[in-house]
Amino acid sequence: MSSPVPLVEPGARLAPERLARYSRQLALPGFDDVAQRRLANARVLVIGAGGLGSASVPYLASAGVGTIGVIDTDVVELSNLHRQIVHGVADIGRSKLDSIADTVAGIDPATTIIRHDVRVDSSNILDILADYDVLLDGSDNFPTRYLANDAAALTGKPLVWGAILQYHGQVGVAWAGHGPTYRDLFPTPPAPGTIPSCSEGGVLPSVCAVVGAIMGAEAIKLITGIGRPLLGTVTTYDALSGRFREIDFAADPDSSPITELIDYEAFCGISSEPVRGDEKSAVGSDLEPNFEPGFDPGFEIDARRLADLLADGDPIQLIDIREPYERAIAAIEPSELIPLGTLVHRIDEIRRDIPVVLYCHTGVRSASALAFLRESGFHNASHLVGGIDSYSATVSPALVRY
């Protein structure tokens, strides 16, 4: 890929105080006062004020990007702090946008931060992106990744994307008309539930730092025209080996052109309808339990219902399918710990004579465990919708949320 022209025209001359601030990058070979003025004139849109936003936005601001828009609707939680280092203890419960804006103001109050407190989707991304030169995607879900790619392609703007999970990172640049896009690497989204999220699979915080910092560098390169962007190459990072490896890739010759935005939740197989158990238990099975009156043997049980059952002392087997470290944080009692990965070997411990309720953190893993148990003939099993997180939010605030 040839080096593209700088993305942004230089702005006004910078005052001596600004030049002093940037003296250590003005000293860089190939980087000059004009490059600095391009940064000052640049408008960068970042999706997500989480791990990757934490590792990219401060560098964009400190390097002199004049305007940074951030899209996020979350509030800061305790479990964010290990990796989302723009937020601190005092920010817990605050909007992530307010928190990241304060952090940036602490680095350089001259930086303009624009807060987009919206769930970004097909209906609004083009309007938001219209005011920016480059898009950084640090989102945490597949629908948004394809949305970001397609919006960038439709507008002809470059996308810098990064993704992290466990000890692994990926980062690349997609720029329709200049090179392949995210869809040329991942033409088909994974089936829902097949790829763990960071809350399910974990993530090493310094992987965020590595990937987010590369994203920041790519944005700076695109804006100023220095170097060669990661077009047609995805860089992968493995923290366990400490190594980077790259994959060079070309456009998918079978791909359809991107002509419009679509329903990305549907594209990724995510239904906006909650999953409901509308099929009833198999009839006439010897294993059919005698349910307590009023106990719905359907697939799902909500937090209030479970609390009522526990309070009434109804005979149920409550099974915690999370990991031991999670149980050490909080648990709904009385329950038994059978981590999901061991369930297949410990299926003999599941009761068939009384209702069984499975729970996990947010209800994703328990839904998976429930499907397995149902296939194995446990028509007496259901799972807690929303997991212990919903239980804490709804009926038992003393349980620590994570």
Next chain:
Amino acid sequence: MAAETGTGVIVAVRYFAAAADAAQCEEEQLVLDDGATLGSLKVLLVERYGDLMRRVVESGSFLLNGVVCKDDALPVGDRVDVLPPFAGG
């Protein structure tokens, strides 16, 4: 199984992220039957590396000589990259 001892085609396979976790290595050379397809490579990988690799095969991208391939009937070529997607941010 592939004809590891036979006179087949040599394919250099690189594994990334969860694929490397499943294979317990970052790359290896496999000898496949002449005319081996992407589909037969996937079958071999799942046979060798089990459930973890099955998940990668179901959701990951296979790049044949640097171009993503969705057609299991296509011949594998000499260089394959196995890259699972993830969306954490």
